[in-house]
Amino acid sequence: xxxxxxxxxxxxxxxxxxxxxxxxxxxxxxxxxxxxxxxxxxxxxxxxxxxxxxxxxxxxxxxxxxxxxxxxxxxxxxxxxxxxxxxxxxxxxxxxxxxxxxxxxxxxxxxxxxxxxxxxxxxxxxxxxxxxxxxxxxxxxxxxxxxxxxxxxxxxxxxxxxxxxxxxxxxxxxxxxxxxxxxxxxxxxxxxxxxxxxxxxxxxxxxxxxxxxxxxxxxxxxxxxxxxxxxxxxxxxxxxxxxxxxxxxxxxxxxxxxxxxxxxxxxxxxxxxxxxxxxxxxxxxxxxxxxxxxxxxxxxxxxxxxxxxxxxxxxxxxxxxxxxxxxxxxxxxxxxxxx
Amino acid sequence: xxxxxxxxxxxxxxxxxxxxxxxxxxxxxxxxxxxxxxxxxxxxxxxxxxxxxxxxxxxxxxxxxxxxxxxxxxxxxxxxxxxxxxxxxxxxxxxxxxxxxxxxxxxxxxxxxxxxxxxxxxxxxxxxxxxxxxxxxxxxxxxxxxxxxxxxxxxxxxxxxxxxxxxxxxxxxxxxxxxxxxxxxxxxxxxxxxxxxxxxxxxxxxxxxxxxxxxxxxxxxxxxxxxxxxxxxxxxxxxxxxxxxxxxxxxxxxxxxxxxxxxxxxxxxxxxxxxxxxxxxxxxxxxxxxxxxxxxxxxxxxxxxxxxxxxxxxxxxxxxxxxxxxxxxxxxxxxxxxxxxxxxxxxxxxxxxxxxxxxxxxxxxxxxxxxxxxxxxxxxxxxxxxxxxxxxxxxxxxxxxxx
Numbered sequence: 001x002x003x004x005x006x007x008x009x010x011x012x013x014x015x016x017x018x019x020x021x022x023x024x025x026x027x028x029x030x031x032x033x034x035x036x037x038x039x040x041x042x043x044x045x046x047x048x049x050x051x052x053x054x055x056x057x058x059x060x061x062x063x064x065x066x067x068x069x070x071x072x073x074x075x076x077x078x079x080x081x082x083x084x085x086x087x088x089x090x091x092x093x094x095x096x097x098x099x100x101x102x103x104x105x106x107x108x109x110x111x112x113x114x115x116x117x118x119x120x121x122x123x124x125x126x127x128x129x130x131x132x133x134x135x136x137x138x139x140x141x142x143x144x145x146x147x148x149x150x151x152x153x154x155x156x157x158x159x160x161x162x163x164x165x166x167x168x169x170x171x172x173x174x175x176x177x178x179x180x181x182x183x184x185x186x187x188x189x190x191x192x193x194x195x196x197x198x199x200x201x202x203x204x205x206x207x208x209x210x211x212x213x214x215x216x217x218x219x220x221x222x223x224x225x226x227x228x229x230x231x232x233x234x235x236x237x238x239x240x241x242x243x244x245x246x247x248x249x250x251x252x253x254x255x256x257x258x259x260x261x262x263x264x265x266x267x268x269x270x271x272x273x274x275x276x277x278x279x280x281x282x283x284x285x286x287x288x289x290x291x292x293x294x295x296x297x298x299x300x301x302x303x304x305x306x307x308x309x310x311x312x313x314x315x316x317x318x319x320x321x322x323x324x325x326x327x328x329x330x331x332x333x334x335x336x337x338x339x
Numbered sequence: 340x341x342x343x344x345x346x347x348x349x350x351x352x353x354x355x356x357x358x359x360x361x362x363x364x365x366x367x368x369x370x371x372x373x374x375x376x377x378x379x380x381x382x383x384x385x386x387x388x389x390x391x392x393x394x395x396x397x398x399x400x401x402x403x404x405x406x407x408x409x410x411x412x413x414x415x416x417x418x419x420x421x422x423x424x425x426x427x428x429x430x431x432x433x434x435x436x437x438x439x440x441x442x443x444x445x446x447x448x449x450x451x452x453x454x455x456x457x458x459x460x461x462x463x464x465x466x467x468x469x470x471x472x473x474x475x476x477x478x479x480x481x482x483x484x485x486x487x488x489x490x491x492x493x494x495x496x497x498x499x500x501x502x503x504x505x506x507x508x509x510x511x512x513x514x515x516x517x518x519x520x521x522x523x524x525x526x527x528x529x530x531x532x533x534x535x536x537x538x539x540x541x542x543x544x545x546x547x548x549x550x551x552x553x554x555x556x557x558x559x560x561x562x563x564x565x566x567x568x569x570x571x572x573x574x575x576x577x578x579x580x581x582x583x584x585x586x587x588x589x590x591x592x593x594x595x596x597x598x599x600x601x602x603x604x605x606x607x608x609x610x611x612x613x614x615x616x617x618x619x620x621x622x623x624x625x626x627x628x629x630x631x632x633x634x635x636x637x638x639x640x641x642x643x644x645x646x647x648x649x650x651x652x653x654x655x656x657x658x659x660x661x662x663x664x665x666x667x668x669x670x671x672x673x674x675x676x677x678x679x680x681x682x683x684x685x686x687x688x689x690x691x692x693x694x695x696x697x698x699x700x701x702x703x704x705x706x707x708x709x710x711x712x713x714x715x716x717x718x719x720x721x722x723x724x725x726x727x728x729x730x731x732x733x734x735x736x737x738x739x740x741x742x
Contacts, residue, residue, distance in 0.1 A: 086703040093396060093708070114706035115396030135598075146598045147514055152695070153703025157409045161420030172514075172599075173410045174609070176689045177699055185689065188494045189513045190608065192598045232395045 026098055026230070026237035027071070027287050035077040038064035039097035042082040042178055045203035046311040046319070047103050047123075056080045059310040060101040062300050063122055063228055066244050067099065069299040070292040084178045086153030089114050092229060099241060101228040103197065105155040110229075119242035121227040122303075124323040124332050126220035127159050128198040130205060133215050135192060140219035144169040149191035151175070151182045156196050159222040183207060193217075197224045202317050239286045247293040249335030250275050251302035253326055258301040261294055274338050282338055293338075303333065387709060402705045403429065409700055411691045413607055425701050432696030433718060439610065439692065440679040440722070443617040447678060448671075450618060451625025456655070458630050469626065476623035482684055484620055489612040489688040496608070499599040508592045514599050516606040519590035526580055526587035533576035537568040544568070609690035613682065621678045628670045632663035664737040672730035676723045683719075693718060 030036050040061055041048035048058040056078075065075035083091050083102060092100045093115055103125075104110075106118040129148075131137050140163070150156050152175035164171045174191055176182040183204045186194040196204065201216050208214055228245075230238050251257070254272050256264045265276050273279035277290035284290055300306060304326075311319045325331025357363060391398045403426035410420045415434040418427050457469035476484075493513055497503060502512040508519035541564070548559040580587050593603030636659050644654040685692040686699060693715060702711040 086699045089703065089706055090708045093394070093706070110706070112395070113397040115391070115394035142597075145596050145601060152700045157700065158420075158704070161408055161410045165421055171410075172412055174412055174689050175409075175691070175695070175700065177686050177695070181687065181689070184490065185493075188490060189496075189498055190493060233393065 026234045027240065030071060030098055034072075035079050036064060036068045036071065036099065037079050037081055037097045038067075039083045039088055039091050039100040039102050040064070040080045041102045042084055042180060044103060044179060044200060045206055046199065046315055046317045047203065048080075048082075048101070050080075057310065059123060059306060060103055060228070062306045062310065063101045063245070064099065066248060066296045066300040066306075067241065069295045070240065070244055070247075070288055073295045073299075075299040084153075085151050086177055089116065089229075092116060092231060095231070098237075099228055099230055103200070103226045104229055105197075105224045106227050106229075107155060115232045116229045117232050117238050118227045118229050119238045120245035121225040122245055123199065123226040125197040125199050125224040125226050127156055127195060127222040127224055128201050128220055129217045130186075130194045130201045130214050131192060131217060133213055137193075137217070140217045140221065141167060141169075143171065143193055145171065146192040147172040147174060147190065148193045148195055149174050149176065149182050149186040150195050151179050152177060154196075155222070155224065160195055163221045179204070197226070199226075199311065199317075199319060202319060206316060236287050240288065243282075243286055243338075244296060245303075246336045246338065247275060247296055248300075248303040248306065249326070249333055250338060251293065251297050252304040253328065253335050256297055256302060258297060258305055261297045265294070271337070271339075280339075391709070397705070397707060398710070400710055402707055402710070405705075407701070407704075409704070411696060412689075413610065413691055425705065428701055429693075429697050429714070432691060432693040435691050435696070436679075436682055436685075436693040437722070439613055439617070439682050439685070439690070443614055443621070443678050443682065444675050446614070447618045447621040447625060447674075450622035451674075452629050454622060454626035455629025455633070458626060459633055473623045473626050476619055477627075481616060481620050481681055482687060485612060485616040485684055485688055488615045489609070492612065493608050500595075502595075502600060508590060508603065510593055510600055512600075513608065514605070515608045516611065517593040517600045518604050518606075519592050520602070520604040522589050522591055524585075524587045524589060526585050529580060530573050530576050530587050533573045534569075537570075537572040540568045540572075541565050607690070609685070609688050612688055613685050613690045613692075616684075617678050617681060620681075621674055624674050624677070625671060628667055628674065629663070631670075632667035633659055635666045636662045661737070662739075665734070665739055668730060668734040668737055672727055672734075675726055675730065679722055679726065680719060 043049045046058055048060045050056050064078045068078045069075040081097050088100055088102055091097050106121060110116055111118055129140050148171050150160055150173060157175060176185060187208050198220060205211050205214055228241055230241055256272060264272055265278055275293050277283050281290055283292040308314045311317045321331060323332045327334040388398055404424050407423045407425050407428045408420050411418060411431050413435055414431045416430060418431050454469045454472055457465050460466045496513040499512045499514055502510040504510055510517040544564055545561060548561050552558055591602050593600040640658055641654050644658040682692055683694040686695045698711055698715050702708055
C-alpha cells in the first residue's frame with residue numbers, strides 16, 4: 001500500500017511538472033495532433049459563427065484557417081472551440097486552445113498580467129451603443145439614467161463605467177455571461193441600450209426581432225484593437241501567428257490574391273518573391289515551409305479578400321474598410337515587410 | 340471480573356515485536372496517508388505558483404485591493420466603479436448570494452410545508468393540485484425554470500413608459516418592481532420603542548398563558564394577543580404620531596424619468612426571477628420531505644389525539660408536526676443547502692451573485708482563475724457548513740429525547 005501511494009504521488013508530481021515544460025512547443029504539439037484548436041466566438045456574425053451546415057465562418061475564423069493552411073497546407077484542419085468572453089483567457093492559459101481568435105481587445109493588463117501575448121491586430125474597432133429608434137435618443141450623451149445591457153468580463157464593461165463617470169451620468173448596468181444572453185435581454189426590453197464593439201453592434205442587430213427598429217448611436221467611446229492571442233513564452237508560436245497576419249496584409253498590398261497567387265510565383269517583384277518563398281528562407285525561419293504564405297493565400301485569401309467576404313460588401317454586415325483599410329489607403333493596417 | 344481479565348491475558352499470544360502490533364501499524368499507515376496527501380497538496384500548490392510565474396500570469400491575493408473599474412446592478416453596500424476594489428466586488432456578490440438564499444429559504448419553507456400538507460389533504464382537489472405541482476416543478480431542470488421566469492415573464496411586462504401602476508406607490512415594468520422608499524424621521528425611535536414593548540409584552544404574556552394552561556387547563560387567545568402586541572402597538576403609535584403632526588416615516592415615491600422611474604426602491608427583475616425559480620423549485624422537494632415526515636408519524640397518534648378531543652388543526656400542530664420534525668429536519672437541511680448552491684445559476688439571468696460577479700467579471704478582468712475559484716469554493720463550503728451547523732443544533736432540539 002505504501003509503495004502504491006508513493007508511486008501515485010510521484011506520478012502526479014511528474015504530470016504536474018510536465019505542464020510547465022510544454023510551454024515552448026505549441027507548433028510541435030499542433031503538428032502531432034494533426035489539427036489546430038482555435039478559441040472562437042460563441043456566435044458573432046462576420047467574425048466567428050457556425051453557419052446552417054455547421055461550418056464556421058468569419059474574419060476571426062478565417063484567421064485560424066490561415067494558420068492551419070500555413071502549417072498543414074489544409075485550412076480545414078482546425079477544431080473550433082466556442083468560448084464566452086469570461087472563459088476565453090482561462091481556456092488559452094490552460095492550454096485548451098492553441099490560439100484565441102475571438103475579437104478580443106488587446107490591453108496592457110491582458111498582455112502583461114494574464115500570461116498572454118497579442119502578436120497582431122486584425123481588426124481596429126471601438127465601442128458604441130445601440131438603442132431603439134422610438135426612444136428618440138440621438139447621442140450617447142443623452143443616455144443619462146438608462147439601463148444598459150453588456151457582456152461581462154469584457155473591456156466594454158469597463159469602458160462603460162469610465163464613460164458614464166467621465167460624463168457625470170448615471171446608468172444601470174445589467175451584465176450577462178454570453179453575448180447571446182446579453183442581446184436577448186436587450187431585445188426583450190430589459191435595457192434601453194446595448195453596448196459592445198461597433199462591429200458587434202452591426203452583427204447583433206441582424207439578430208434582433210425587428211432589426212430596423214434599432215439604431216447605432218454615432219459616438220465611439222473607446223479604442224478596441226482586436227487581435228488573436230497566444231500563450232506568453234512560446235515565441236516561435238507567437239511568430240507564426242504574427243507573420244500569418246502580416247503575410248495576408250502584404251499580399252493585399254502587393255495585389256496577390258487567392259486567384260492569381262500561382263501566376264504571381266513567377267513575378268519579378270522582389271517583395272512578392274520573398275512573400276511567396278521563391279526567394280529567401282523566411283518560412284523555415286518560423287518553423288514552417290518556405291511556401292507558407294502561398295498556402296495561406298491560396299486557401300484563405302489576402303486580408304482584403306477575407307475582410308470583404310466576411311464583414312465587408314460581400315457580407316450582410318456591409319462594414320466599410322475605414323480604419324481597417326491598408327495604410328496606403330488611409331487605414332491603419334500596415335503589413336510589416338518580409339525581408 | 341478479575342478472573343475474566345486474567346483469563347484473557349493468559350490466552351492472548353505473548354508480546355511480539357512492536358512492528359507487528361496491529362494498532363501501531365494502523366497508526367503508521369494513517370500517518371503516512373496524511374503525509375502523502377499534505378505532500379501532494381504542497382507540490383501541487385508550489386508547482387502551480389512556479390508555472391504561473393514562468394507563464395507570467397499574476398498570482399497572489401493582492402488583486403483584491405485593486406480598483407475594480409466596473410459597476411454592479413444590485414449593491415447592498417456602497418460600491419462604485421471609481422472607488423470599489425475587487426475585494427468590495429466580492430463582498431457585493433457574497434451579500435447578493437446571501438440575500439437571495441436567506442429570502443429564498445424563508446419563502447420556500449412556508450410554501451413547501453403548505454404543499455406537503457396539502458398533498459395529504461382529504462380534499463381530492465387540493466391533494467391532486469399539490470401532486471401536480473410537485474411532479475411538474477421538480478421534474479423540470481431549474482435552469483430551464485429560471486429562464487422561463489426571466490424571459491417569458493419579463494417579455495410580457497410593459498416598457499417603463501407604460502409602467503403598470505398598482506396603487507400605493509407600486510409600479511411594475513420590465514425594469515422591475517418599484518415602490519415607495521421609506522425615509523425615517525427622528526420620531527421613528529418612538530415607534531421602535533413601541534415595537535420593543537410589544538416584543539417584551541408578547542414574551543411575558545405567552546409565558547403567563549402557558550403557565551395558566553398547565554395549572555388550570557384554561558386556554559388564552561395567544562395568537563390574537565401576539566398579533567395585537569407586535570403589530571397593533573407600533574401601528575397605533577405611528578397613527579397617533581401622524582395625527583399629532585409628527586409623522587415618523589415619510590415616503591419617497593418613484594417618479595417618471597427620461598428612461599425609467601427614478602427615486603423610490605427598485606427590485607430588479609433578475610432578483611425576482613431567481614427568487615421565484617429557487618422558491619418554487621425547492622418547495623416541490625420540501626413538500627415531499629414534509630409529506631414523508633408526516634406519514635412517518637403513526638396513524639395511532641392522530642387517532643389518539645382525536646379521541647382526546649383535539650381538533651384536526653390542533654392535532655397537526657401539537658401532535659403530528661412535532662414528531663414529524665425529527666424526520667423532516669435532516670433532509671430539509673439538504674434542501675436549504677441545495678437552494679443556496681443553486682443560487683449560483685443566477686449567472687444565466689444576469690443577477691449579480693457571487694459566481695456572476697466574482698467568478699465572472701472579476702476572474703476575467705484579473706485573469707487570476709486559481710485564486711478566484713479557490714475563494715469561491717471556500718465561500719460556498721463555509722455557507723453550507725454554517726447552515727448545516729445551525730440546522731444540526733435545531734435538529735438536536737426537535738429530536739426525541741429518550742428517557
